[in-house]
Amino acid sequence: MNILILGAGQVGSNVAHQLAREEANQVTIVDTNATALRELQDRLDVRTVIGHAAYPDVLERAGARKADMVIALTNSDELNMVICQIAYTLFDTPTKIARIRAPEYINAPDLFQSEHMPVDVCISPEQLVTDNIEQLIHHPGAFQVLEFADGKVRLVGVRAHKGGLLVGQQLKALDEHLPNVEVRIAAVYRAGYPVPVDGETTLEAGDEVFFIAARKDIRVVMSEIRKLEEPVRRVFIAGGGNIGYRLARALENTNQVKIIERNRARARQLSERLERAIVLCGDAADEALMLEESVDGADIFVAVTDAEEANILSSMLAKRLGCKKVMALINRPSYAELVESGNIDVAISPQQVTIGSLLTYVRRGDVVKVHALRRGRAEAIEAIAHGEPGHSKVVGRAIDEIKLPQGTSICTIVRGDVVMQAHHDTVVEENDHVILFMTDRRHIDDVERVFQAR
Amino acid sequence: MRLAVVQRLLGLLLLIFSFTLLPPVAVSWYFDDGGANAFLSGYVLTVIAGVVIWFPARKHTQDMRLRDGFLVVAAFWFGLGTVGALPLLFLEQPVMSLTDAMFESMSGLTTTGATVLTGLDDLPRSLLYYRQQLQWLGGMGIIVLAVAVLPMLGVGGMQLYRAEIAGPVKDSKLTPRITETAKALWYIYLGLTVACGGAYYAAGMGAFDALCHAFSTVAIGGFSTHDASIGYFNSPAVNGVAIVFMFAAGINFSLHFLALRGTSLNVYLRDSEFRAYAKGMLGLAIAVITYLYFFGGYTSLQQTVNEGLFQVVSIATTTGFTTTNFAAWPGAIPVLLLFASFVGGCAGSTGGGMKVMRCLLLYRQGIREIKRLVHPNAEIPVKLGGNPVSPRVIEAVWGFFAVYVAVFVLMMTILLFDGVDQVTAFSAIAASLNNLGPGLGDVAGNYGTLSDLSKWVCVIAMLLGRLEIFTLLVIVSRSFWQE
Numbered sequence: 040m041n042i043l044i045l046g047a048g049q050v051g052s053n054v055a056h057q058l059a060r061e062e063a064n065q066v067t068i069v070d071t072n073a074t075a076l077r078e079l080q081d082r083l084d085v086r087t088v089i090g091h092a093a094y095p096d097v098l099e100r101a102g103a104r105k106a107d108m109v110i111a112l113t114n115s116d117e118l119n120m121v122i123c124q125i126a127y128t129l130f131d132t133p134t135k136i137a138r139i140r141a142p143e144y145i146n147a148p149d150l151f152q153s154e155h156m157p158v159d160v161c162i163s164p165e166q167l168v169t170d171n172i173e174q175l176i177h178h179p180g181a182f183q184v185l186e187f188a189d190g191k192v193r194l195v196g197v198r199a200h201k202g203g204l205l206v207g208q209q210l211k212a213l214d215e216h217l218p219n220v221e222v223r224i225a226a227v228y229r230a231g232y233p234v235p236v237d238g239e240t241t242l243e244a245g246d247e248v249f250f251i252a253a254r255k256d257i258r259v260v261m262s263e264i265r266k267l268e269e270p271v272r273r274v275f276i277a278g279g280g281n282i283g284y285r286l287a288r289a290l291e292n293t294n295q296v297k298i299i300e301r302n303r304a305r306a307r308q309l310s311e312r313l314e315r316a317i318v319l320c321g322d323a324a325d326e327a328l329m330l331e332e333s334v335d336g337a338d339i340f341v342a343v344t345d346a347e348e349a350n351i352l353s354s355m356l357a358k359r360l361g362c363k364k365v366m367a368l369i370n371r372p373s374y375a376e377l378v379e380s381g382n383i384d385v386a387i388s389p390q391q392v393t394i395g396s397l398l399t400y401v402r403r404g405d406v407v408k409v410h411a412l413r414r415g416r417a418e419a420i421e422a423i424a425h426g427e428p429g430h431s432k433v434v435g436r437a438i439d440e441i442k443l444p445q446g447t448s449i450c451t452i453v454r455g456d457v458v459m460q461a462h463h464d465t466v467v468e469e470n471d472h473v474i475l476f477m478t479d480r481r482h483i484d485d486v487e488r489v490f491q492a493r
Numbered sequence: 494m495r496l497a498v499v500q501r502l503l504g505l506l507l508l509i510f511s512f513t514l515l516p517p518v519a520v521s522w523y524f525d526d527g528g529a530n531a532f533l534s535g536y537v538l539t540v541i542a543g544v545v546i547w548f549p550a551r552k553h554t555q556d557m558r559l560r561d562g563f564l565v566v567a568a569f570w571f572g573l574g575t576v577g578a579l580p581l582l583f584l585e586q587p588v589m590s591l592t593d594a595m596f597e598s599m600s601g602l603t604t605t606g607a608t609v610l611t612g613l614d615d616l617p618r619s620l621l622y623y624r625q626q627l628q629w630l631g632g633m634g635i636i637v638l639a640v641a642v643l644p645m646l647g648v649g650g651m652q653l654y655r656a657e658i659a660g661p662v663k664d665s666k667l668t669p670r671i672t673e674t675a676k677a678l679w680y681i682y683l684g685l686t687v688a689c690g691g692a693y694y695a696a697g698m699g700a701f702d703a704l705c706h707a708f709s710t711v712a713i714g715g716f717s718t719h720d721a722s723i724g725y726f727n728s729p730a731v732n733g734v735a736i737v738f739m740f741a742a743g744i745n746f747s748l749h750f751l752a753l754r755g756t757s758l759n760v761y762l763r764d765s766e767f768r769a770y771a772k773g774m775l776g777l778a779i780a781v782i783t784y785l786y787f788f789g790g791y792t793s794l795q796q797t798v799n800e801g802l803f804q805v806v807s808i809a810t811t812t813g814f815t816t817t818n819f820a821a822w823p824g825a826i827p828v829l830l831l832f833a834s835f836v837g838g839c840a841g842s843t844g845g846g847m848k849v850m851r852c853l854l855l856y857r858q859g860i861r862e863i864k865r866l867v868h869p870n871a872e873i874p875v876k877l878g879g880n881p882v883s884p885r886v887i888e889a890v891w892g893f894f895a896v897y898v899a900v901f902v903l904m905m906t907i908l909l910f911d912g913v914d915q916v917t918a919f920s921a922i923a924a925s926l927n928n929l930g931p932g933l934g935d936v937a938g939n940y941g942t943l944s945d946l947s948k949w950v951c952v953i954a955m956l957l958g959r960l961e962i963f964t965l966l967v968i969v970s971r972s973f974w975q976e
Contacts, residue, residue: 041669065668065673066669067669081559081651084650084651084669084670084671086666086668086669102669
């Protein structure tokens with residue numbers, strides 16, 4: 040796929056990095072910052088073009104005429120919209136994706152339609168990250184909660200603890216413990232490496248487990264893997280930027296929220312816009328202030344400032360002061376890996392969240408949802424099965440007969456409203472939503488091929 | 494520095510290159526000239542060398558770093574020059590010393606076109622073909638070819654590409670993927686070669702000669718299958734074809750690419766480097782032809798134009814074909830032509846020299862200094878095609894120029910110490926460093942009379958010129974090897 044990325048900021052660079060890794064993509068990236076582009080050029084096999092991202096001649100030079108997709112990721116919502124408009128009007132680009140941060144635009148009905156503002160997909164990394172954190176807070180104990188099939192099914196990542204009923208037993212025991220629940224263990228990682236999963240696999244404490252289950256069953260499944268945690272009540276948010284604000288807004292009616300922001304003007308602004316949350320002005324690394332505001336009694340501490348080092352340090356401090364659980368927003372994958380197994384319970388990677396939503400549009404075949412996992416190494420995919428039985432590589436075949444590359448498994452099938460665990464003899468029907476888990480996404484080509492209707 | 498990564502790649506590249514020793518075998522069988530065994534032995538030895546180098550390091554598949562790229566390219570060119578000399582050593586006729594074989598092989602690969610062989614017309618056809626093929630492979634760059642056919646290189650491909658491609662700005666890619674860019678360049682190169690061969694054939698060359706000369710014309714090499722070079726054919730039509738294709742091969746290949754994609758010739762006219770290249774060539778041709786007409790002893794204007802234009806394009810693009818002994822031309826012409834070869838072809842072409850782009854930037858920088866003296870407070874950027882050129886690039890051009898001159902002086906001094914006369918020493922180093930080929934004085938047609946030491950100095954000069962000096966200098970610098 041020929042992809043044009045406008046804007047080489049943090050999100051743009053990362054998206055370029057993820058997309059260029061895949062053989063099939065040809066990536067061109069445009070920015071006015073020559074230094075940023077040169078650095079990208081050194082690290083990635085992409086083409087870079089210096090220039091204003093919305094000017095038609097710059098787009099032309101960057102190959103917009105041949106692009107299958109433009110992704111507008113500049114700092115300005117307005118600029119991103121104009122880019123999509125120009126790509127639509129002058130270059131007739133099939134897929135136009137724009138980063139739109141302001142909810143005012145996203146919530147405006149009928150705005151993003153081709154005759155008005157031709158943006159096919161709006162992505163708002165802040166919103167995605169906020170949703171992600173919110174899910175994690177609603178499912179204490181999980182380090183990852185991702186939705187499939189319009190929320191009917193969820194993929195949950197949990198670290199196994201001694202208190203879990205299943206720990207120390209073989210996975211097949213799960214069916215005996217929970218006979219009426221459709222749940223599927225998608226993958227188990229031990230010390231960072233995937234372990235082959237079948238009924239005989241024994242779960243150990245410390246394993247990272249990914250399972251897929253219907254929404255209502257998640258709590259009971261989690262209790263199998265670790266001791267169930269109390270629902271979260273007191274939430275402490277460090278950083279009153281876009282993410283912090285949205286999170287506070289989303290949680291303030293159900294939880295007791297405190298949000299701490301350094302900048303006095305911004306803190307004032309937050310306090311005016313939030314109803315019930317308590318807005319504090321100060322430094323999240325100020326021990327005295329944190330104790331004063333009883334961080335030790337908080338159920339969860341979320342550090343979401345835009346400085347990742349500050350996030351790491353303030354959440355480590357909060358943990359030491361006695362907070363039960365801490366999460367930090369961390370951009371660099373290497374930082375995330377450093378801290379996640381140690382003092383910080385969950386490292387949230389905004390890039391991983393964003394890239395997943397973009398990959399959905401890059402994937403060929405009938406892919407409706409993609410989530411990147413494990414810093415982009417693994418991937419969970421929801422695809423729709425299409426085609427005639429006998430001709431399709433999927434429809435009309437039992438799971439056993441579908442040829443998939445190593446490390447890839449079909450976990451769950453959603454047929455209408457019914458969620459089914461995929462057994463080896465389950466036959467896939469037309470329009471089934473099939474959820475796959477790939478431990479090594481380098482095999483993505485083979486998976487795409489299987490799901491491409493003839 | 495991860496030597497194992499470099500080693501693995503080097504072995505692979507040698508393995509791939511070994512296949513290029515097979516076409517001469519076929520040529521030898523076809524003409525039954527008895528050279529097949531030499532090329533087969535060369536092939537087998539190269540394969541063995543490739544496997545020995547590759548096998549121990551085959552599992553080191555990590556990505557290459559910037560530094561590794563320099564080492565791979567430099568080592569590969571050295572290695573290639575060496576294994577390229579193997580068949581020449583094995584041939585029963587002519588008998589060549591190691592020095593001569595290395596000289597011939599390196600002169601071929603670097604598209605210099607200087608030779609130590611005489612009596613070319615009587616040599617085995619396979620050898621003649623092999624020399625031309627070496628030039629053709631070296632022209633666009635064997636590494637660029639490797640990048641085109643080895644998709645596994647990934648970003649590493651870019652590092653290699655940069656270390657080999659000519660010109661001051663090396664980051665401009667034609668397509669998002671480096672392999673696609675390399676492929677595009679080679680397709681254009683291949684297309685030009687086919688067109689050139691066809692045109693030669695139509696102009697009256699035999700099929701074998703047409704193919705061989707197409708190779709060395711488009712590569713801006715200068716090897717010929719005849720002692721008298723292009724002069725052997727004594728045909729204005731052949732000269733005309735050669736002029737057109739030498740000129741075309743001296744243009745930046747990115748322009749060819751853009752022109753083909755946009756199917757428009759405006760691309761050329763808008764490019765300031767091309768304009769400077771064309772204007773310079775035209776000015777030089779007018780000066781040389783005018784002078785020749787009055788003082789050259791030619792009788793007709795037509796002949797003067799024919800000889801003058803051919804020689805100007807051939808030397809200024811650094812090809813080095815000759816139709817006549819231009820070293821004997823009167824006045825400043827021989828030296829003037831040699832100076833023109835310092836400018837050479839455009840960046841990203843197959844031509845040698847310092848490249849038109851660099852000279853253009855140096856010139857504009859000079860103009861800027863003059864303007865600055867007149868308007869001390871003026872802000873005067875150096876521009877190219879309407880866009881300001883970053884100071885970083887201009888610094889690099891200055892650095893390149895300084896090192897080029899220093900290397901030139903050093904090598905010429907060595908030749909002078911070796912007992913070579915001044916004109917010969919000057920022109921031999923100029924012709925080697927600029928990848929031109931024929932010089933003046935004793936090296937006007939043939940380098941056979943030079944001592945072994947002088948030949949080796951020329952070999953180094955050719956390689957320095959082809960890899961634009963820095964790629965080689967980098968790996969002999971201390972900072973390169975310090976972790």
